[in-house]
Amino acid sequence: NKKIIGLTGGIGSGKTTVAEFIEELGFPVYYSDVRAKEIVNDNENLKNDIRKLLGENAYDESGRYNRKYVADLVFNNDELLKQLNGLIHPAVRLDFENWVASQSAEFVFKETALLFELKLHESCYKSLLVTADDNIRIKRVMDRDDKTYREVEAVMDKQMPEKDKVKKADFVIYNNSNIEDLKAETEKTVMKLTDLVD
Numbered sequence: 748n749k750k751i752i753g754l755t756g757g758i759g760s761g762k763t764t765v766a767e768f769i770e771e772l773g774f775p776v777y778y779s780d781v782r783a784k785e786i787v788n789d790n791e792n793l794k795n796d797i798r799k800l801l802g803e804n805a806y807d808e809s810g811r812y813n814r815k816y817v818a819d820l821v822f823n824n825d826e827l828l829k830q831l832n833g834l835i836h837p838a839v840r841l842d843f844e845n846w847v848a849s850q851s852a853e854f855v856f857k858e859t860a861l862l863f864e865l866k867l868h869e870s871c872y873k874s875l876l877v878t879a880d881d882n883i884r885i886k887r888v889m890d891r892d893d894k895t896y897r898e899v900e901a902v903m904d905k906q907m908p909e910k911d912k913v914k915k916a917d918f919v920i921y922n923n924s925n926i927e928d929l930k931a932e933t934e935k936t937v938m939k940l941t942d943l944v945d
């Protein structure tokens with residue numbers, strides 16, 4: 748019986764960094780956002796559904812997803828964005844289930860920004876949140892993505908408030924210090940999680 752641990756955090760929280768430390772510890776990690784970007788190109792059923800919703804121009808002549816075109820189309824059209832997500836999210840869910848079935852480890856991790864938003868934690872054994880103060884997260888994303896303070900803040904404002912996530916999470920890693928501390932904290936938390944008795 749496999750135990751799925753949902754790993755989440757808002758923009759710039761450090762969840763991907765934590766996921767990489769978890770992989771170094773030997774646990775398999777499924778990266779939902781990365782896979783979502785792959786399956787819009789690989790999953791023929793999904794591609795057909797997206798073409799039906801957004802038109803042929805959603806894909807270029809060689810069949811590659813036209814990310815820029817789609818982004819412009821759904822920008823300021825929340826209903827269309829909702830419909831697009833209504834196609835992509837279930838496809839990722841299915842892809843994750845197939846991935847889980849192919850794993851032999853007892854504990855597997857699912858990294859996703861939307862763990863609580865999509866209620867994915869309800870089908871997890873435990874949830875693990877990575878969080879840090881807003882200012883710190885904004886600065887880290889500005890450095891990483893060459894974005895302005897305002898741009899990062901705008902994304903943050905659309906996400907579920909951190910205090911709500913902290914309430915929902917079974918385990919929380921606070922990432923306000925340096926990378927070395929984050930690594931140590933990750934190791935401690937993962938040991939705790941995987942040592943739990945049923």
Ligand code: ATP
Pocket residue numbers: 756757758759760761762763764765860887888891922923924925926929
């Ligand atoms: P997003 O949702 O935006 O993809 P994320 O939650 O996956 O973000 P990361 O990409 O892991 O976050 O971290 C954001 C940036 O901050 C990265 O450039 C990462 O290297 C850096 N970072 C993470 N933790 C620390 C830390 N403790 N000290 C310094 N830099 C950090």
